[in-house]
Amino acid sequence: MDKPHVLAVDFGTTNSYYCKCPADQTSPVGVDFGVGKDGIATAILYRGQKEPLVGDAALHEFGETPAKERTSWCLRTQFKPDIAASDEAYKNAEDFLRNLIVQCERLHIDIDPGKREVIFGAPSESESIFNAKLSQIAQAAGYGNIKIVDEPIGALLYHLWHKDFSPSESQKGVLFVDFGGGTCDFAFLCRMEVRHSWGDFELGGRLLDDIFFQWFLEQNPSALREMKQNGDTYYVHSYLCREAKELFSRTMARDRNEHVSKFIGRYGSISDMTWGKFMERAANYIPGHVFTGYLREIGNKSVKLTCSDRKIDLLDWFKRCLTRGLEEKNINIADIKRVILAGGSSQWPFVSDIISDVLHIDQSAITRSDRPYVVISEGLSILPALKQKLRKTRQVLKDDLPIFCEKNIRPWIKEKTGAIASALIGDITSNLFDAGIKPVLTEFRKSGGSVASLRNHISSEAKVFEPEMRTIVEERINVLTAGLSDQLTRLVVEWFASYGLSIGDDRVYREATVSMEIDGKILVPDLYTGILELIGWFTAGTITSIVAGLCGGGGVAFILSGPIGWIIGAILAALVSVLSLPYGVKRAKEMAETWNAPAWLIKRNLTESKITKARNKVQAHLKTILSEKLEKIESDFEDRVREVVETQIEALSEIETL
Ligand SMILES: Nc1ncnc2c1ncn2[C@@H]1O[C@H](COP(=O)(O)OP(=O)(O)OP(=O)(O)O)[C@@H](O)[C@H]1O
Ligand SMILES: [Mg+2]
Known part of the structure; x- marks a missing residue:
């Protein structure tokens, strides 16, 4: 146990x-x-x-x-x-x-x-x-x-x-x-x-103790003999001078312009220590004979410390030790x-x-x-306790993840796709219907003409609009998905925080673009990188799927087929009933499509309210297509968020393997 x-x-x-x-x-x-x-x-x-x-x-x-x-x-x-x-x-x-x-x-x-x-x-x-x-x-x-x-x-x-x-x-x-x-x-x-x-x-702190010991002896030359007599040199070196060193270091950490003095027991004091003087000593350090004698006595065999009187630059030694390792490794x-x-x-x-x-x-x-x-x-x-705690937290996170997706992610992404759909419906209706189809219908109402030529007109408007449609979809979606990465990251970070875990921060955001590879090993992507990729996928996927839904198959004309079919059907029925009096129903039906109908007749049947109704039908039709496409993306999106969050949860498990 x-x-x-x-x-x-x-x-x-x-x-x-x-x-x-x-x-x-x-x-x-x-x-x-x-x-x-x-x-x-x-x-x-x-x-x-x-x-x-x-x-x-x-x-x-x-x-x-x-x-x-x-x-x-x-x-x-x-x-x-x-x-x-x-x-x-x-x-x-x-x-x-x-x-x-x-x-x-x-x-x-x-x-x-x-x-x-x-x-x-x-x-x-x-x-x-x-x-x-x-x-x-x-x-x-x-x-x-x-x-x-x-x-x-x-x-x-x-x-x-x-x-x-x-x-x-x-x-x-x-x-x-x-x-x-x-x-x-x-x-x-x-x-x-x-x-x-x-x-x-x-290289360690005791070399710096020695600097202060030597400093003290320089200011108190007679102290050494007395110290030796009392058998106190070791104590003065490794205790009192270490204390003086720590006091000096702490003071310098606060303010490097200070002057520091310190009593060294009953043997005297080191006075007026400054950063400048310390740096001078640290750059020209030679281990003192008291220290080297002590090192030899305790069996230290370092040539650098015990058998050399070459000057050592201690700060440079630290720096070189760091840089040498970085280079060699x-x-x-x-x-x-x-x-x-x-x-x-x-x-x-x-x-x-x-x-x-x-x-x-x-x-x-x-x-x-x-x-x-x-x-x-x-x-x-704390390693065992941390492992146990993380194991439990990980389980709780895993259990709660579906609820998080359902309660937080789903409504959030639905709101975003809702905004995308209504913006696109607005854009397409005004660019395709109001600016393209409606003027054709109005002109037809004003001047009359054949239904066949009306159809031609409408389908050529639809054709012209097709490339524009791609641009509209791309631009709109790009604008509406900007900023989603930050929002989603915040949702995820807040969720983790509600369990007392901190993941990601502003620094991570800024570093999201730097290399994620060390030693040829790909690191677990950090949260923000994962989310950036996810939103990238969402943007591209939404554009592709919506463009395919709107332009694919029968092209843009497909959007119009229902509503325009309905309005043309109504006009044709009216024309047949007018023509059937002189020509009979059968002949009237044959003639209706190509008959150059007079404006008054068209005006009576193609009313303003019918045009408005056709516009509403176009919008309803767009809505159906878009929601069908977006629904699929929403559920894929939720799955992917789950994957990204699971990666973060898994990252917690690395502690368990220690
Ligand atoms: N404020 C300070 N400024 C500078 N040095 C300090 C300060 N406080 C303590 N020290 C020094 O830190 C050293 C002790 O550090 P620590 O206890 O981490 O070493 P250690 O683990 O025993 O040594 P090692 O890791 O080398 O085996 C001593 O030299 C001590 O004087
Ligand atoms: Mg240590």
Whole structure:
């Protein structure tokens, strides 16, 4: 049986985030480890015979204990990327994860994996061997049989759930950027699937901590000796200077003209930090010896960071990491419709600047939560509940779709075809009857003549009118169907919204014309494209069918055959009765058609009211033809709307396959 609760773990290089959520309710709660921030440091301190310490407590203990007292101790951090390649990293990870459960139990923080479905995030570029090792580690550490989901998917779910964008938008290209404490990951997603991923395991927020540490030492040259004496350098570097960095970054995000100062514990302060000075330092960064010493001590073997004194341009490094991946993976930047920023360091204002510059997209297409470091764990924790909810919603939508079509679509399209029919009846009557046939009848009434010549006249008027008829039909229908796409989209969007689902938006409208192909795969057409095609089909289909109905078969004359037949029949009957007196009925009938009848006789029989009656008959006849043609189109139209909406409903199911 499925477990009623979920525990999602974003096991990070620098920090790890745990989040709990009921399996049937999207109400995630991040685990508070009591360290005054979200998540917990991914660190373990082995202390000889004593029980290992994990998390921020491990860092504190290590930082606060004088060096000579911790000679037999061993602090391990940043082991996560190496679990597949190094036995030691494997062991550190297992010990960290196991001891975290023990530590939580003691503190009465309930994360018991036994009663929960446990989901771990994994960087999407990780190989299957990495995932297999992660599963083994988690199993051994007491997390049971875990499920592994790509980290970017977690972030995507988080933002979908928060309605930061719509499911149909998530079908398109989304760039995911996770700039954390120790690493920087990128992934390109499309249709809830990670298509490409890349990153840099050396570029992370802690390099920026080092900038502030060096800044501080420059302003307070004597502080280092004192710090060393107290065994505080690690603490100052990774805590106090990180705090100064975060304060500075937050201030700059608000206003880049500010000047910032910050106390660094009791060792002094960094004063007058400005954006200009920071940029200068970030462009000419050389890892300081305190930092490189620490990296070596914890087993970091990065040549770039520990064995080189070449200047590093950190912002350029971030930019190159992004552009290199785009180039190597052959990603067309036009396919990137949305950017999701995750990881604490993504809060640096330069991150969104560089991204919008490289991708040529507006800042509004870049989405970042207020707490970008928790999006992965929260998103992963709601996955089971979201799946369940969407499964139910999908069923309800499917069940309600016929009612929607009947109650909303049918009356709407009937109103539109009604407008088309009455406009065409008006146009054709005035152009064919009033301007063509009626003058012929009036002239006949005035001057008299033979019925045969009247027939000829009328049929040649009808012939002349035929090409004009096509133009009238085309023009009218084109005018009357303009704007229908927007109206129909609104109807569909509102229907989805009534179930709490957002699909499509103005951005989708504008992008409807851009390529719908990524990697040679055709994407599910977004709603507006589907509707545009549908209205295109409706317009063309209505024109073809109506033109065929009006001009096909007996041509335009066909419309006239009934009403004109009726009026000519009436005239002929009158002529026969006049001629039958001198010639007898049989001969009169033969003569009537070609007899050149005098005007007075025609006038008496072809009255004004008969002409009006014939006009009404023409209109009635047109109405019958048009409604017969339009009825067929209406029902086909309803079927097609159903198909378009079903595609949208199906798009919701992609989450279920995760
Ligand atoms: N407002 C801010 N501006 C800049 N950096 C910040 C801000 N807030 C937090 N950070 C930085 O974000 C980093 C932590 O981010 P996060 O918790 O996402 O990393 P992580 O998941 O542990 O690391 P990784 O993903 O590399 O394993 C730290 O370096 C922290 O200083
Ligand atoms: Mg992370």
